[in-house]
Amino acid sequence: MKNSPWKELISITDDFDEVYIYGFGIAGKWLQLQLSSSNKVICFVESDDKKAGHQFNGTIVNSYKELSSSLKKKKTSINKSLLINTCVDINDIWDKAGDLGISKQIPLGLYLNDFPLCDVSEETSDFVNYTLAAVKESHKSYFIEKGLFLRSIDVLVTERCSMKCQDCSNLMQYYEKPKNIDRSRIINEIQEILSKLDHLFEIRLIGGEPFLNPDIYEIINFATGLESVSYVVLYTNATVKLDKDRLLTSSRNFNKLSFSITDYGEKLSRQLPQVKVLLDELQITYRIHLPEWWTDSGSIININRTEQELKELFQNCCGKNLFTLSDNKLYRCPFAANADRLNGVPHDTDNYVLVSEDREKIISYVGDIDYIPACRFCKGRSWDTPQIVPAIQTRKPITYKKY
Numbered sequence: 478m479k480n481s482p483w484k485e486l487i488s489i490t491d492d493f494d495e496v497y498i499y500g501f502g503i504a505g506k507w508l509q510l511q512l513s514s515s516n517k518v519i520c521f522v523e524s525d526d527k528k529a530g531h532q533f534n535g536t537i538v539n540s541y542k543e544l545s546s547s548l549k550k551k552k553t554s555i556n557k558s559l560l561i562n563t564c565v566d567i568n569d570i571w572d573k574a575g576d577l578g579i580s581k582q583i584p585l586g587l588y589l590n591d592f593p594l595c596d597v598s599e600e601t602s603d604f605v606n607y608t609l610a611a612v613k614e615s616h617k618s619y620f621i622e623k624g625l626f627l628r629s630i631d632v633l634v635t636e637r638c639s640m641k642c643q644d645c646s647n648l649m650q651y652y653e654k655p656k657n658i659d660r661s662r663i664i665n666e667i668q669e670i671l672s673k674l675d676h677l678f679e680i681r682l683i684g685g686e687p688f689l690n691p692d693i694y695e696i697i698n699f700a701t702g703l704e705s706v707s708y709v710v711l712y713t714n715a716t717v718k719l720d721k722d723r724l725l726t727s728s729r730n731f732n733k734l735s736f737s738i739t740d741y742g743e744k745l746s747r748q749l750p751q752v753k754v755l756l757d758e759l760q761i762t763y764r765i766h767l768p769e770w771w772t773d774s775g776s777i778i779n780i781n782r783t784e785q786e787l788k789e790l791f792q793n794c795c796g797k798n799l800f801t802l803s804d805n806k807l808y809r810c811p812f813a814a815n816a817d818r819l820n821g822v823p824h825d826t827d828n829y830v831l832v833s834e835d836r837e838k839i840i841s842y843v844g845d846i847d848y849i850p851a852c853r854f855c856k857g858r859s860w861d862t863p864q865i866v867p868a869i870q871t872r873k874p875i876t877y878k879k880y
């Protein structure tokens with residue numbers, strides 16, 4: 478009898494002496510827990526240099542760069558080694574991971590059927606399941622269906638925020654007269670872009686603070702009713718009290734809805750207790766995290782870079798697949814979307830693709846491009862950028878050069 482895909486993965490690992498796990502996210506940690514009894518897992522591999530040296534359940538994280546040079550030095554020892562790739566952005570990572578020279582690489586997502594679930598550190602098994610579903614769908618789409626699958630689209634629902642972080646990577650600190658985005662406009666844009674995609678794993682409703690848009694509950698209602706979207710995530714700073722009655726009637730499907738809550742501390746995220754109690758009561762999944770891993774990526778600054786430098790900046794940018802919907806346009810990242818809204822970069826049609834464009838043009842834009850013109854004005858978000866103190870507040874909007 479044929480093994481289930483998950484059992485097949487376990488039996489593949491039996492054929493190897495050493496196992497490497499690409500990705501130190503929830504999926505990578507979950508996999509380490511499943512394989513820990515075999516004692517074969519050598520390390521996690523991470524594109525993000527900042528995670529190097531971290532540990533999980535006794536397994537250390539090596540940066541891609543470090544591992545690449547150490548493996549090159551001792552080539553003979555990696556013949557019976559297996560690399561299991563757990564990254565959702567598989568199109569970016571697959572070839573790069575293959576260059577490590579480990580004898581075989583397999584994508585975790587193709588083996589995720591009938592797998593065991595468990596909590597991973599502070600993440601509940603529900604959230605682990607959600608993360609593994611994203612890995613499964615992205616790997617299936619990339620390797621089998623070859624359709625147009627996007628992991629996520631950030632939908633800008635407001636320029637307003639109840640906070641003004643001077644280094645906000647969504648550039649909220651620059652808006653002088655921030656406004657909400659019209660609900661019907663948002664709905665039309667989402668419908669139009671979805672008509673060009675085969676599947677979208679996640680719509681992320683972002684701002685600013687999405688709950689400052691009074692139509693947010695209707696927008697949630699619309700988004701959670703979409704068949705070709707697996708999940709809808711609200712990104713909130715917990716400064717705004719949730720309206721229980723409106724939330725109750727807002728979602729057509731609470732299983733599709735989740736909250737990503739940044740906890741900025743008692744003084745700022747003062748509604749966190751209310752938000753938490755309500756989400757618990759309604760059994761809506763949420764994840765609370767501290768403002769971590771901030772880098773200096775909120776400056777709009779014209780940097781004179783060569784073509785080669787621009788290509789490298791884009792290649793190494795962890796924000797380049799944060800597709801963002803704004804003004805009937807799909808952008809590669811929130812920086813480009815907001816810098817364009819603010820006229821902080823010269824207008825250039827290569828910064829985006831119109832949602833009304835045909836599927837081929839959209840495929841080409843979300844695929845393997847060299848960079849976008851907005852990258853000239855951005856410090857970038859590479860994995861090795863130093864961290865900064867998060868969430869320093871500015872009283873007044875920050876001034877910038879307008880084009």
Ligand code: SF4
Nearest residue numbers: 638640642645649685
């Ligand atoms: S980083 Fe700060 S300013 Fe930006 S959206 Fe979040 S809370 Fe608002």
Ligand code: SF4
Nearest residue numbers: 794796810852855857
């Ligand atoms: S470097 Fe380019 S892709 Fe990356 S965040 Fe900046 S503008 Fe966006």
